[in-house]
Amino acid sequence: MKVGVRVGFHNVARESSTLQVLEVDVVPQDTVLGLKQKVAAAAGGAITADDLLLSFGPNDRHIGRQYVKDPAVDEGKLKLEQYSLLSWIQRFPHWTLSARLLPAAPPAPGVAIHKAAASAEQKDPDTAVMDARAKGEIPKISDLPAPWGTQPSPHIPDEELTRAGYLPPRFPGTFSPLTDVVA
Secondary structure: OEEEEEEEOOOOOOHHHEEEEEEEEOOOOOEHHHHHHHHHHHOOOOOOHHHEEEEEOOOOEEEOOOOOOOOOOOOOOOEHHHOOHHHHHHHOOOOEEEEEEOOOOOOOOOHHHHHHHHHHOOOOHHHHHHHHHHHOOOOOHHHOEOOOOOEOOOOOOHHHHHHOOOOOOOOOOOOOOOOOOOO
């Protein structure tokens, strides 16, 4: 099945933000990582699969990692058949996926609040963070899990990842959100 992919910056639903429109061949058994590799190759190799944030639909549902070095999702295990996007694209072939660069990881725990407080007090935010780390108010980077540090990431249950939008919803075996309507 051929899938269109709009590559650009920011909101690629806008024509002015789209740099190029690509077409890649996919099958339901492809992984999210495999799809990203196909998009990166079709884009000419200027970007890698690890650089891409994929999304689909009017609400820009993210597929796979949501920021750089995101440890929550293993894109090599997530299959496209787990999402409903291929069914939607089959029904509406002019619909496309969106691809843009992954945003940076969010600030490490405790950093944003210390920077905000320092800014409100008209102090240097970076100095405030260094002082807070020295006092033990903020964990050292080396003590944090990915994406900030080197410690192993804690296991997050699939139910929590689904609620947070990292994983697609799971429906009972014979249920399809595209064909089964509950009135």
